[in-house]
Amino acid sequence: EQQLVESGGGLVQAGGSLRLSCRIGGRTINDYTVGWFRQAPGKEREGVACINMNDRRTFYGDSVKGRFTISRENTRRTVYLQMNNLKPEDTAIYYCASDFDLITGAYHLTTDPYESWGQGIQVTVSE
Numbered sequence: 001e002q003q004l005v006e007s008g009g010g011l012v013q014a015g016g017s018l019r020l021s022c023r024i025g026g027r028t029i030n031d032y033t034v035g036w037f038r039q040a041p042g043k044e045r046e047g048v049a050c051i052n053m054n055d056r057r058t059f060y061g062d063s064v065k066g067r068f069t070i071s072r073e074n075t076r077r078t079v080y081l082q083m084n085n086l087k088p089e090d091t092a093i094y095y096c097a098s099d100f101d102l103i104t105g106a107y108h109l110t111t112d113p114y115e116s117w118g119q120g121i122q123v124t125v126s127e
Helices: none
Strands: 004-007 010-013 018-024 032-039 046-052 058-060 068-073 078-083 092-100 121-126
Touching (some): 004 092, 018 032, 018 092, 018 121, 046 068, 046 078
Parallel strands (some): 010 121
Antiparallel strands (some): 004 018, 018 078, 032 046
16 A cells, blocks of 8 residues: 655645645556545535656546646656636645556546545635
């Protein structure tokens, strides 16, 4: 199991930007898929974006397409989530997760494949 630590959350006004980071511990990360999820109070955990750490293939949830960008920097063992044009409905706890899988697919926007999770970080977008 890997250790994942999120950072970069906070409070921002609507229309603003934040960049989340997910630092990944453990063994080699090249054979993994890493995803970002979020969970608002009273709602189910939602897939935001995912990336293949080897070929950089990405998938995005419909609610964030065109506004969020996932990227990775393997030398720093870090996956980023750049969030632009934030809306109040983006307010949630954001989690990163990893799955030992060479192939990244749309199913990686669901929670089922993932073995390891970070502790989560709060993102709050005010009106």
